[in-house]
Amino acid sequence: MSIDLPDPAANTSLKVLTLRRPDTCACGAALAAGEQAAWDRATRAVWCLPCAQPMLAGAAATPPPIEPAPIELGVAGGSAQQEFARRHSKREHRIREAHPRLGGLILALSDDPQSTRAWQSGATGERKLGEKLASLGDTVIALHDRQVPKSRANIDHIVIGPAGVYVIDAKRYRNAKIAVRRSSGFLSPVRTQLMVAGRDKTKLLDAMGWQVDAVRAALSDSAEFADVPITAALCFIDAEFPLFGTIEINEVRVQGLGGTAKLVSTAGPLDAPVRAQLARHLAARLPAKPSSDSALL
Structure with missing residues (x-):
């Protein structure tokens, strides 16, 4: 028409x-x-x-003043906190229903299982990263807890910085030592593993692939943003890193809080207006998970 x-x-x-x-x-x-x-x-x-x-109509050579639509930044750790609250409430209800008289005492003397407490710990780690990113001021725009189309999964953080877009997964392992292990047999290729507190956590790197793909698909909706660089990063909160060198495995950067802040602040060609356009574009295509505390920019 x-x-x-x-x-x-x-x-x-x-x-x-x-x-x-x-x-x-x-x-x-x-x-x-x-x-x-x-x-x-x-x-x-x-x-x-x-x-x-x-x-x-020839009324002006430049666009009329328009109040840009606000960018919903989302809530760091929102989904993890909601999942913890759901599991905690379900356990409390189950115990009180099974033990009408002693339920309160049982709850006072026992704690949630580790599988439930892990969600609260994860939410705390995401909030810490969100606070660190907020301390960078206008240098970056951080989008938190983003929905992915046709998926129940979420992306913890998408950060738009001067040098590009960063997809960040926050993990909290208190006092855990982060290291890289490389091994190989006589004729086998070198195998690189991410070790966290002595355990092989290389699978955490694999989960970054679909997250980067989702952000790349969102950027590719616009020819203007299709070639913007995307960097994947795992941010370990409250962990211990080697004193020297950086860790990068399978094109995923592995950082602590300070290293992540430095990474996303790297100088680049994207000025403040372009960063705002990128953030608005990504926020529209990867919306924030529903939360009453979601902030607007």
Whole structure:
């Protein structure tokens, strides 16, 4: 269906076209594939038709002042805390129902199982990382606890920094020593393992693959962001790292809190306006998990 618009020649840098893939208007509105929009060849920006109307009519060569849509930053550790609360409440209900008279005493003298307490510990680690990222100010924009389309899984943190986008999974292993073990047989290839407190935790690296793929797919929705670099990182909270050198296994950086903050702050070509556009784009495609405490930017 065609839309009756003023002559686009009034602004020679603008062209009305049908989007081949989803995109985002500079005002923050999501644009679906097949929808008509205005493409500004000079600035490589996409505008929804309501925003572009004054420009197409020749009223102005620059877009009218628009209040950008807020970015929902999400809550660090939100999903993990909710899962802990669900398990804790379920156990309490089960014990009180089974022992109407002694349930309160049993609960006072016992603790949640480790499988439940692990969720609370994980939430604490994610909150610590969220606080560290917030201390970096305007250098980065951190999105927390993001939903992934067609999946029940979540991404702990997506950080937009000057040098690119960082997909970060936070893990809390108190006082655990982080190390790399390399071994091989006489004819076998070298095997590299991530050791945490003496245990092989290499599988944690494998879980970063689908997270990076999800963020890459979200960025690829826009030709402007398709080539933005993505770095995967595991951030171990309250752990002990070697004094020298950095750890990188299978293209995943392994850092502590300080190292992660330094990594995402690396200088690069993405200035503050571009970082905001990237954050708005990713927040629309990988929305925050529902939470009453979610912050807006």
